[in-house]
Amino acid sequence: MKxxxxxxxxxxxxxxxxxxxxxxxxxxxxxxxxxxxxxxxATYPILRGVPRFVRVDHETAAAAGADAVPVDxxxxxxxxxxxxxxxxxxxxxxxxxxxxxxxxxxxxxxxxRGKAVLEGGCGKGRHSALAAEFGASDVVAVDLGxxxxxxFPNTRHLPNVHIVQADLKRPPVKPVFDYAFSIGxxxxxxxxxxxxxxxxxxxxxxxxxxxxxYGREGNGWIVHLVSPVREKLTSRMPHGVLDRxxxxxxxxxxxxxxxxxxxxxxxxxxxxxPYGPYLSYIxxxxxxxxxxxxxxxxxAPVAHYIARDEFAAWFERAGLEDVRIEHHNANSWRGFxxxxxxxx
Numbered sequence: 001m002k003x004x005x006x007x008x009x010x011x012x013x014x015x016x017x018x019x020x021x022x023x024x025x026x027x028x029x030x031x032x033x034x035x036x037x038x039x040x041x042a043t044y045p046i047l048r049g050v051p052r053f054v055r056v057d058h059e060t061a062a063a064a065g066a067d068a069v070p071v072d073x074x075x076x077x078x079x080x081x082x083x084x085x086x087x088x089x090x091x092x093x094x095x096x097x098x099x100x101x102x103x104x105x106x107x108x109x110x111x112x113r114g115k116a117v118l119e120g121g122c123g124k125g126r127h128s129a130l131a132a133e134f135g136a137s138d139v140v141a142v143d144l145g146x147x148x149x150x151x152f153p154n155t156r157h158l159p160n161v162h163i164v165q166a167d168l169k170r171p172p173v174k175p176v177f178d179y180a181f182s183i184g185x186x187x188x189x190x191x192x193x194x195x196x197x198x199x200x201x202x203x204x205x206x207x208x209x210x211x212x213x214y215g216r217e218g219n220g221w222i223v224h225l226v227s228p229v230r231e232k233l234t235s236r237m238p239h240g241v242l243d244r245x246x247x248x249x250x251x252x253x254x255x256x257x258x259x260x261x262x263x264x265x266x267x268x269x270x271x272x273x274p275y276g277p278y279l280s281y282i283x284x285x286x287x288x289x290x291x292x293x294x295x296x297x298x299x300a301p302v303a304h305y306i307a308r309d310e311f312a313a314w315f316e317r318a319g320l321e322d323v324r325i326e327h328h329n330a331n332s333w334r335g336f337x338x339x340x341x342x343x344x
Contacts (some may be wrong), residue, residue: 001162003030011037019035050163062083082147085123107179115178143163178204204339256279
């Protein structure tokens with residue numbers, strides 16, 4: 001944890017400011033210590049350089065005590081699933097740059113310059129690192145589970161990135177952010193809109209928000225065939241077993257993208273192939289990345305596939321304006337909007 005993060009943090013229990021106690025330094029990083037709330041008796045530990053605001057496992061429960069946000073069993077399973085994924089597939093690859101911008105369009109790299117940015121669900125920190133590289137003044141990246149153990153070492157060298165273990169439905173930050181985004185995370189929450197509204201609430205007036213979610217449209221075969229298997233079977237497997245199974249399941253995907261979808265752009269004889277836009281898009285990805293994608297689709301205890309009208313309603317109900325929603329790869333939705341400048 002960098003000391004400058006203190007100016008952005010707030011107690012999730014009362015919204016009060018936090019102060020450092022018993023900090024243990026390694027260079028510029030605060031690797032251990034405690035955050036004490038000035039507005040209530042709550043305290044939160046710093047473990048291995050990461051402030052911890054949730055009780056998700058035995059270690060954080062013991063260290064955080066009663067003040068940290070409790071997490072229900074379903075969310076614990078979700079945190080454990082993606083914690084396994086991002087601590088095992090923890091590489092930061094060059095192709096993430098364009099993928100990141102494609103998920104956030106119309107946002108481009110220049111948009112980040114000088115902005116305070118909040119990320120809801122950071123995984124291994126790949127997007128946090130890019131936002132920092134693009135010139136954000138500060139990036140506060142929140143994740144619920146063990147993924148922070150990958151995100152912190154992946155971003156520790158960046159002076160403007162801060163990794164926080166917390167519930168994105170209750171981000172422990174002040175409402176001072178110029179931009180908030182969440183990529184591929186909200187649809188794994190029990191109630192996805194709760195996370196979206198929480199992120200939007202941390203924007204300053206005039207700030208912007210982006211979200212990318214699985215679409216209901218274009219994913220009928222996953223909704224009706226893959227999701228029941230995931231819910232009843234694969235998400236309940238030991239993660240190591242599922243990882244090995246995912247390697248086998250990746251083989252036909254990888255071969256079809258490299259031999260068919262990539263060379264043809266997802267079209268043969270003028271007709272679109274099944275799932276053409278998406279599979280031709282990931283054809284450029286290496287084996288390990290495609291295997292991570294397959295694992296990702298099989299491991300989640302919860303995955304909502306969201307219709308465009310429902311996605312648009314999130315923005316309306318949050319009081320946002322200048323809303324722009326686009327279909328991405330014919331199977332997902334990306335949205336961008338602004339909090340009104342006169343918002344209270």
